[in-house]
Amino acid sequence: MDFLDFSCFHLVLIFSLHGVVYSSDGDFAEMKARCRAKNKNDIEYLEETYFNNKKFIVYNTTKGIWTGYTPHGTQLASQFNAEPLSHATKTAAKDILCVANVEALYSFLQNFTYKPxxxxxxxxxxxxxxxxxxxxxxxxxxxxxxxxxxxxxxxxxxxxxxxxxxxxxxxxxxxxxxxxxxxxxxxxxxxxxxxxxxxxxxxxxxxxxxxxxSEKNRIVTGASGMLLGLVFATAGLIFYRKKCTGLVQVPINDMGDSTDEMD
Structure with missing residues (x-):
């Protein structure tokens, strides 16, 4: 699998076959057969040929035609497009390489994903x-x-x-x-x-x-202030009650009587 990405809100999967042929004089041709799937029902097969790293000719099952990118490639594309067997061959390649494997590929990828x-x-x-x-x-x-x-x-x-x-x-x-x-x-x-x-x-x-x-922070701050105030008020009340309990009341009349007796 060469590529895994999202495009236009759909999953795009691309996997390919890749081959290179070299000549004795140093030239080389490169062919890539690719499958692209936006979903299980929207599958595209592309076959691209390059000559010395330059795009030469491409077949796309969505367009259903060959497209040339060099003078010789354009000439070959015209010949291939005129042959019904050429289109049938690429449709079969799509079914064998792409359609048959997309379901298995999706299932495989689902086992290695984690939700955000x-x-x-x-x-x-x-x-x-x-x-x-x-x-x-x-x-x-x-x-x-x-x-x-x-x-x-x-x-x-x-x-x-x-x-x-x-x-x-x-x-x-x-x-x-x-x-x-x-x-x-x-x-x-x-x-x-x-x-x-x-x-x-x-x-x-x-x-x-x-x-x-910010509103949540203000509510939390206000609640904290109220709680702190309640703690201080409770502590003050306890201190006051203990202080009042410790006072000794002296009867005034008894003190007066005692004074008279001393005289």
Whole structure:
């Protein structure tokens, strides 16, 4: 397998056969037979021939024609396109090399994938006072190719976005962080959409603006202050009660009587 990637929100698999033929005078021809699958039902077979590292002629089952890239290659392409047997041969090659192996390849890859752990949070924005910054982070996924897309009310957002490259965690897993700076509008829905080979369908994570991180921090701070105040109030009450319990009350009348007797 030469390549594993996402394209246009679909998985693209490419695996190929590769052969090189050398001549006695130093020239060489190179042939690559490739399968590309966006899904199990959308499979393409390509057969590419190069001469001395220059693309010479290509057959594509999606287009159903040969295409030449040099004068001689263009001449051969015209001849091959006029032969029905040439097309039938390439269709058979697609069935044998591609269609028969895609199902097994998908099953094999599924055994070596790990789903991303996604967290959506708000951070302090460096823009205007009215702007906000959201971060959509995906952790511990494999393989590393992943797509993070921001949606506003279901529509793809394309501006004010920044993303890190897929970062290796030091083991087989990866992480990535995508930032969105936007101006909040009442009633809007901001969504982080994550696509990965380990997921059977895109996962959607809606941002809940009802409580931002700063608001949560203020609530925690306020609760901590209330708790601290309650502790001090309780301690003061206990101290006061103990102090009151330790006082000795002296009857005033008895003291007066005692004075008279002494006189």
């Amino acid at each position: 752990l996604v967290k959506l949070r708000s951070v302090e924005s460096r823009g205007t006072k009215n702007s906000a910054m959201l971060v959509c982070s995906a952790y511990d996924f494999y393989p590393k190719t992943i797509i993070i897309t921001w949606l506003k009310n279901g529509q793809v957002m394309t501006s004010n976005l920044t993303s890190t490259e897929e970062l290796a965690n030091g083991d087989w897993s990866h992480q990535i962080h995508s930032h969105l700076e936007y101006t909040p509008t009442p009633g809007e829905r901001i969504t982080c959409m994550v696509e990965h080979i380990s997921l059977t369908e895109p996962q959607l994570y809606d941002w809940d603006p009802s409580m931002t991180n």
